[in-house]
Amino acid sequence: KSLNKLIDKLACTHALSKEEWVQLIQGRDSEVSEYLFSLARRTREKYYGDDVYIRGLIEFTNYCKNDCLYCGIRRSNTHVNRYRLTKEEILSCCYAGYELGFRTFVLQGGEDGYYTDPVLEDIVKSIHTSFPDCAITLSVGERSFESYQRLFDAGANRYLLRHETYNASHYARLHPPSLSAAHRQQCLWNLKKIGYQAGTGFMVGSPYQTPENLAEDMLFLKELNPHMVGIGPFIPHHDTPFSGERAGTLDLTLFLLALIRLLLPKVLLPATTALGTIAPDGREQGILAGANVVMPNLSPGNVRKDYALYDNKICTGAEAAECIKDLEQRIHSVGCHIAVTRGDSLNTAEET
Numbered sequence: 001k002s003l004n005k006l007i008d009k010l011a012c013t014h015a016l017s018k019e020e021w022v023q024l025i026q027g028r029d030s031e032v033s034e035y036l037f038s039l040a041r042r043t044r045e046k047y048y049g050d051d052v053y054i055r056g057l058i059e060f061t062n063y064c065k066n067d068c069l070y071c072g073i074r075r076s077n078t079h080v081n082r083y084r085l086t087k088e089e090i091l092s093c094c095y096a097g098y099e100l101g102f103r104t105f106v107l108q109g110g111e112d113g114y115y116t117d118p119v120l121e122d123i124v125k126s127i128h129t130s131f132p133d134c135a136i137t138l139s140v141g142e143r144s145f146e147s148y149q150r151l152f153d154a155g156a157n158r159y160l161l162r163h164e165t166y167n168a169s170h171y172a173r174l175h176p177p178s179l180s181a182a183h184r185q186q187c188l189w190n191l192k193k194i195g196y197q198a199g200t201g202f203m204v205g206s207p208y209q210t211p212e213n214l215a216e217d218m219l220f221l222k223e224l225n226p227h228m229v230g231i232g233p234f235i236p237h238h239d240t241p242f243s244g245e246r247a248g249t250l251d252l253t254l255f256l257l258a259l260i261r262l263l264l265p266k267v268l269l270p271a272t273t274a275l276g277t278i279a280p281d282g283r284e285q286g287i288l289a290g291a292n293v294v295m296p297n298l299s300p301g302n303v304r305k306d307y308a309l310y311d312n313k314i315c316t317g318a319e320a321a322e323c324i325k326d327l328e329q330r331i332h333s334v335g336c337h338i339a340v341t342r343g344d345s346l347n348t349a350e351e352t
């Protein structure tokens with residue numbers, strides 16, 4: 001079949017043209033998907049064996065100055081119970097996580113003006129001093145080059161900033177006029193230049209997204225060559241302008257995960273919370289499609305429900321860091337195991 005040929009080409013050359021990406025994304029069926037998943041799994045095993053890396057996700061603020069149309073913690077949502085964690089609270093999450101085997105902490109939050117450079121530097125330095133063998137990942141949105149540099153110098157090693165969608169007009173339909181695709185992408189180049197292990201990504205099935213948009217996302221991933229790529233289905237939130245929109249599908253998300261594994265063989269690829277939210281075994285299926293990272297929730301129990309980016313976001317069971325045994329068992333069921341290590345990306349060469 002001609003689509004299998006395209007998949008073989010991708011597996012060999014790690015690149016496709018825009019037209020070829022569109023063909024694959026539009027023409028996919030379950031047979032093509034199974035073939036793709038088997039190649040993606042083999043590629044994951046080649047570089048990462050049966051290791052799955054875990055990251056402890058600390059959602060430390062749900063204040064946000066932005067008003068993204070899809071996001072539950074957007075500024076204009078007055079129904080959110082807003083919270084901020086103190087440095088001490090964040091550190092105690094890290095202690096709990098360290099005991100459980102986490103060696104990477106991801107500090108994620110809305111774009112909250114309270115966390116100025118000095119405030120955030122102080123938090124990063126404290127974590128760095130207390131846990132010198134751990135990686136610190138920040139996911140706090142768009143900041144200046146100087147700010148990224150200061151946080152890097154304070155001890156942050158990695159940064160997650162999804163590009164959300166490459167296409168400027170699609171980007172404009174998902175975001176307020178204060179934000180632009182170009183600035184978002186510039187931030188990613190800045191992060192890479194400073195020396196962060198950078199993660200980007202996008203939502204699958206976001207409103208107005210076309211196969212051409214997804215093809216452009218794939219071309220951008222190739223160009224940026226990030227260390228990590230986080231993708232998950234768009235899921236509507238009831239208090240946003242997109243409350244009535246359809247969610248992205250499991251099938252398309254798995255298909256794209258596997259394509260990304262073949263495009264960037266050594267990339268770190270999380271089976272995201274959103275994937276685990278749209279299907280009870282979503283993350284296991286993600287691993288079977290080439291994913292090799294999971295990011296359990298390490299936030300204090302009493303704030304988890306308040307970090308609702310979308311409806312029904314899971315934060316219990318295998319999603320909760322304290323239930324790591326449950327997670328280990330699920331990962332085992334798909335032939336993998338949790339690795340107690342920082343789990344740095346192998347995708348470090350500038351030229352691949």
Ligand code: 5AD
Nearest residue numbers: 070071162233234235236274309310
């Ligand atoms: N559905 C799925 N993902 C979402 N995100 C934000 N809102 C939603 C939603 N409604 C994702 C964005 C952001 C990441 C932290 O969460 O891609 O970058």
